[in-house]
Amino acid sequence: MALRVDFNNKNLHQCSRVELIQQLALKHLHGGFKKATSSSDNPKIPDPNLFNFTAEPKDARKECGRLPSIAECAVHLELLQAFRYLRIEILSSMALSILFGINPEYRTVFRKRVKWEGWTKSLVREEVKLRDENFEKKREKVWPLYLKLAASRFLSWIAAVEDFDRTNAPNGLFHLPPIDVLMVWHALLLNPKWFRSFEQRELKYLSTISFPWEQIHAAIDADSSKWSFKQSEADQAWFRDNCGLHPNFLEYLTKEQKSEHVSQYLTNYGKSLDSDGGHELDLESVSELSSSDSDSDPDPPELKFLDVCRIAAGGDDTIENLVDAVKRQSAFVDKMDKQLWIRSPAVEGTLSRAIIRYERFLKLFKLYPRTMLVPTLDIDLAWHTHQCSPARYEAETAEIAGRFVDHNDKLGTATLDPAFEKTKALYRIRFADDYQTCVCWDCEALRSAIADDDHKVPTDSASVAGEAQTTVAYYRAVEIARQTGEELLPIRDTP
Numbered sequence: 001m002a003l004r005v006d007f008n009n010k011n012l013h014q015c016s017r018v019e020l021i022q023q024l025a026l027k028h029l030h031g032g033f034k035k036a037t038s039s040s041d042n043p044k045i046p047d048p049n050l051f052n053f054t055a056e057p058k059d060a061r062k063e064c065g066r067l068p069s070i071a072e073c074a075v076h077l078e079l080l081q082a083f084r085y086l087r088i089e090i091l092s093s094m095a096l097s098i099l100f101g102i103n104p105e106y107r108t109v110f111r112k113r114v115k116w117e118g119w120t121k122s123l124v125r126e127e128v129k130l131r132d133e134n135f136e137k138k139r140e141k142v143w144p145l146y147l148k149l150a151a152s153r154f155l156s157w158i159a160a161v162e163d164f165d166r167t168n169a170p171n172g173l174f175h176l177p178p179i180d181v182l183m184v185w186h187a188l189l190l191n192p193k194w195f196r197s198f199e200q201r202e203l204k205y206l207s208t209i210s211f212p213w214e215q216i217h218a219a220i221d222a223d224s225s226k227w228s229f230k231q232s233e234a235d236q237a238w239f240r241d242n243c244g245l246h247p248n249f250l251e252y253l254t255k256e257q258k259s260e261h262v263s264q265y266l267t268n269y270g271k272s273l274d275s276d277g278g279h280e281l282d283l284e285s286v287s288e289l290s291s292s293d294s295d296s297d298p299d300p301p302e303l304k305f306l307d308v309c310r311i312a313a314g315g316d317d318t319i320e321n322l323v324d325a326v327k328r329q330s331a332f333v334d335k336m337d338k339q340l341w342i343r344s345p346a347v348e349g350t351l352s353r354a355i356i357r358y359e360r361f362l363k364l365f366k367l368y369p370r371t372m373l374v375p376t377l378d379i380d381l382a383w384h385t386h387q388c389s390p391a392r393y394e395a396e397t398a399e400i401a402g403r404f405v406d407h408n409d410k411l412g413t414a415t416l417d418p419a420f421e422k423t424k425a426l427y428r429i430r431f432a433d434d435y436q437t438c439v440c441w442d443c444e445a446l447r448s449a450i451a452d453d454d455h456k457v458p459t460d461s462a463s464v465a466g467e468a469q470t471t472v473a474y475y476r477a478v479e480i481a482r483q484t485g486e487e488l489l490p491i492r493d494t495p
């Protein structure tokens with residue numbers, strides 16, 4: 001612990017993300033590290049050993065069942081990255097914009113240009129096509145349009161999941177849904193009170209299962225810079241058979257052959273958002289389609305999809321609330337991306353500290369039952385991870401916090417800021433530790449190094465800090481190379 005005093009923490013702290021962005025801008029790719037000679041030599045970051053789902057918590061705490069594990073929190077970080085890249089993919093898909101009837105409007109103008117012919121100068125009028133400067137702005141609508149459809153697909157999925165007969169299914173079998181459905185489910189779970197009474201419908205199955213972290217981890221490719229998500233064949237088949245919908249939603253929207261009816265419907269659906277009310281869409285058109293008998297009649301899966309569209313466009317409160325829940329989560333997704341702990345050398349330490357701090361946070365609820373408590377970023381991650389498994393969450397918060405703790409992500413800073421200050425003070429009094437600390441890569445790496453060092457023979461502070469700093473520099477070089485599209489990443493000589 002003496003290290004903390006000896007070493008000037010502020011000198012080390014450089015706010016990694018800012019540093020990372022600056023180095024990216026300078027294309028300072030390898031930071032003096034050697035480059036792998038083949039992609040099989042690329043470093044594995046995060047370390048696969050981080051995802052040990054069977055590991056017992058380090059200190060078997062008796063008073064609680066099982067708070068989220070390091071592996072679960074780590075998968076959560078991966079999942080949030082996958083959500084982030086999904087949003088980027090949706091927003092940058094030209095095919096999707098066009099499908100929703102959002103097209104760039106090019107403007108043609110004439111400009112005078114000087115033209116030389118030998119020594120004679122003349123002015124000519126030239127036709128210039130100008131880009132649509134509002135196009136990017138207009139395209140932002142694609143995300144809420146997509147989310148409404150995703151929320152509607154989610155409602156189809158919960159009906160199928162709840163009604164599915166599991167009597168002959170292998171024990172514990174669960175089919176992972178597509179990412180759009182997963183994202184809506186995840187956002188709903190982060191509103192525990194709403195989830196418990198969702199649509200006055202008893203979610204018998206979904207309220208008892210633990211969130212499928214291990215399957216999610218298997219579906220995400222952490223080596224890809226875009227955290228691509230892929231369901232297994234069996235999970236895709238289950239979704240197709242039981243929900244009657246296409247598992248890869250974006251692919252269905254942008255690549256698959258669709259009947260004229262469906263394409264036209266989606267274009268109208270996209271345009272409907274232009275009107276003030278947002279729902280001027282002719283809902284009758286769906287039933288007309290199903291009764292018409294032209295050649296391009298929608299087939300049964302298309303009819304099912306049109307039904308999903310109809311519900312999405314219907315202005316139903318549930319859909320709107322689900323969309324809002326996903327949008328609120330997007331802010332947290334961006335915060336986690338800024339920290340990018342999942343690619344940091346200290347990720348294991350960061351998460352293990354977050355879990356311990358989260359447990360203390362829950363204890364504060366019992367100690368101060370009438371006080372509003374606000375989490376820090378790291379505690380919030382552990383809290384969210386816990387909420388994803390509702391039965392466990394309910395039982396464990398009842399035990400540690402003394403009651404069911406709801407999570408309200410709708411509050412503004414005017415309410416949150418004073419409550420945060422209060423929480424900070426109470427945490428300090430109760431646990432004699434800092435509540436709000438810098439959680440950048442550098443500070444976290446130093447924190448982990450100090451914790452490791454505490455168990456060893458005393459070493460000098462400069463060498464412990466120096467080593468931590470070199471490791472951070474290396475991980476940063478790898479991430480910069482990855483984000484700039486390098487296929488061969490920097491490697492280190494020492495293991």
Ligand SMILES: [Zn+2]
Pocket residue numbers: 013014015438439440441442443444
């Ligand atoms: Zn820092």
